Amino acid sequence: MAEKKVGNQTVVFKNPPVVLAGYTVVGPKEGAGPLKDTFDLVLKDTYNGEKSWEKAEMKMLETSMRGAANKVNIPLECIDYSLAGDLLNQLVCSNFASRQIGLPFIGLYGACSTMALSIALGAMLIDGGFATKVLCSASSHHNTAERQYRLPTEQGNQRPLYAQWTVTGAGSLVLSDAGNGPKVTTATIGRIVDFGETDANNMGAAMAPAVADTIINHFNDLNRPSDYYDLVVTGDLGTVGLQLVSDIIRKSNLNIKNLNDCGVMIYKPEQDTHAGGSGCGCSAVVLGGYILNQMFKGELKRVLLIGSGCLHSPTTALQGETLPSIGHAISLEYI
């Protein structure tokens, strides 16, 4: 039986599920960034052979789902559940990709925290005995997200320097009750935290308090030293949010030296994305690409990923509401 103390937010898995493989698909901009060699497929353009950006994103997500299962030669019918989410209204990319693969489907919405949420729940389903294999996925697309949340990209509006760039990318992981690979050892499901930020371009500032809350609770719940992990990686705060989280946790006497952010890692400064990457796909492809590669090579042994989601809605923003945010954490370890 898994362990979770009442009042704690963190679950410790009894039989930690194994990450057998990840598969990542990214757009051309991400494929020109510093992590380009860690992705499985780099698209030549943002249309991915389709007539709309939404259809392009659906196909990317389906490709990543099939790719992850194929990489370890697991037929789709041997996978118990697909857990997936994306940024689009009604999770259309996850729905349509899941229709194509035909698995029992659990739709999740956690904005950019979705990949961590799907892994946390997927691991619970396996450790709880409800599944032997699950597929955990998330996607985003720069052009589908921008036109839904802000303005059509064709308009070419100027973005503030603290804005982040929604990543075009899809990532899927196969989790299993047995096999070789890093294990999902713990999960910390986040609470919604809202410090009153209202600028939908300043996602990093909106998300930082929620992410810091989850990090602090994770370390407190487990009583782990602040240098326990080789890498503590938020996904995706960008440069502004990462600096804020860093400040908040230092004040809580957590001295985490190896703190980084998927949104900061995915682009080069000269790619002109301003504060870095964002979107469900950002942490999905950095985790499924760079981080998993480093773990399989033995370069990283203990990683804490905190998926960060700004639960921004254009409708409630127009009604004067603020930007509630959330952070979900999972730890991956070679044990």
Next chain:
Amino acid sequence: MAEKKVGNQTVVFKNPPVVLAGYTVVGPKEGAGPLKDTFDLVLKDTYNGEKSWEKAEMKMLETSMRGAANKVNIPLECIDYSLAGDLLNQLVCSNFASRQIGLPFIGLYGACSTMALSIALGAMLIDGGFATKVLCSASSHHNTAERQYRLPTEQGNQRPLYAQWTVTGAGSLVLSDAGNGPKVTTATIGRIVDFGETDANNMGAAMAPAVADTIINHFNDLNRPSDYYDLVVTGDLGTVGLQLVSDIIRKSNLNIKNLNDCGVMIYKPEQDTHAGGSGCGCSAVVLGGYILNQMFKGELKRVLLIGSGCLHSPTTALQGETLPSIGHAISLEYI
């Protein structure tokens, strides 16, 4: 350890979680229907003292969450997770209600199947040892949903006779690892099924094949006789979808006599809703109200609820896509 055979969709809980209580809030129209005496709170108007329908729905959902916990005197801080979803983009009602109650939050999207999905996952989290108490919730609001998915209600457009009426309602259930009440004994997570329906007013026809798929798999997986349940209730197909499901399952040699639908049950024919109710809130309040009441009274001992979700998106509809659908089932039993 829970039992789930590979290839089967149905999980049988080892220590079936208990439904301690439900709390339901509905709008005036639902409060004038045949189930009016089974709801905890009937609003006087659709604004619920707020300035927008979205804010009204958020408040309804928060009221149902707090109401369910209060009914059994459980402080919110003793609840491990809140699992919730609604029909609005970015799940704004669930997000904002969850911000107010401050619990670790898992956001789910399954369109109108959300209540069944949240109970299925909530039961897995408890039976798996990751929680002792969870809150499972869903909401919808006629005016917020209609303006997002179809047309503003102020326009007074004529609706076809096969259209359903989105229910204004919010329901929450407290699930626990111990206590008195009906138990969640099994869960069948659905697959996405799409027979090519494109008329967004004809949700019943779109959802029927997905719901029938889940019902047939549920009975096959467990090898249960077709008269096993006192009530097999779909939520919410309306009259058109219910007839179609009934036809499909009869052809599969499943002779279920006591088949009904939350959308058919919630309104009187003279309330002029056409094909009946729909929306996440529909099955949430019929389950949390009428069905739970009947179970607590001993009038119903075994119930199968199949939440039905039409994963309709106005964006993909404009791009020529069809209406994929899903059905998730849970069984409640006094054992």
